[in-house]
Amino acid sequence: MTESDRRELLRADTAFFAALLAGDTPALDGLLGDDFAIVDVAAGNVTGRAAFREAVASAEVRFAAIETNPDEALVRLYGDTGVVVGRTKMKLRLPDGAELEVGSRYTHVFHRAAGAGWRLVSAQGTQIPA
Numbered sequence: 001m002t003e004s005d006r007r008e009l010l011r012a013d014t015a016f017f018a019a020l021l022a023g024d025t026p027a028l029d030g031l032l033g034d035d036f037a038i039v040d041v042a043a044g045n046v047t048g049r050a051a052f053r054e055a056v057a058s059a060e061v062r063f064a065a066i067e068t069n070p071d072e073a074l075v076r077l078y079g080d081t082g083v084v085v086g087r088t089k090m091k092l093r094l095p096d097g098a099e100l101e102v103g104s105r106y107t108h109v110f111h112r113a114a115g116a117g118w119r120l121v122s123a124q125g126t127q128i129p130a
Contacts, residue, residue, distance in 0.1 A: 033121035041125030
């Protein structure tokens with residue numbers, strides 16, 4: 001893998017977190033693959049693209065802060081598939097107004113789509129106890 005490939009994948013990964021933090025659904029539309037699925041860090045539920053997008057659009061769950069450290073990320077490339085393993089510290093605001101702070105290790109799987117760049121197709125978060 002070239003350094004350019006690594007930077008490209010990390011840019012896509014960072015853009016995903018920035019879109020979550022901003023509640024930017026148009027940005028998510030450009031980042032998520034059509035068959036995107038996420039396993040959430042809190043309950044382990046599997047959520048598809050449409051439901052995930054709606055949760056962000058409706059501010060059902062709002063991100064008050066997301067910290068990552070791309071320099072520590074493990075980045076691997078397999079042809080048109082890229083895998084990023086990283087660590088986050090997130091502060092979420094739940095629908096009832098409560099705030100939750102969660103540390104996690106995550107795995108993001110990206111696919112390089114012709115003419116569309118890297119698209120996130122799968123995300124899995126595992127909570128790291130405080």
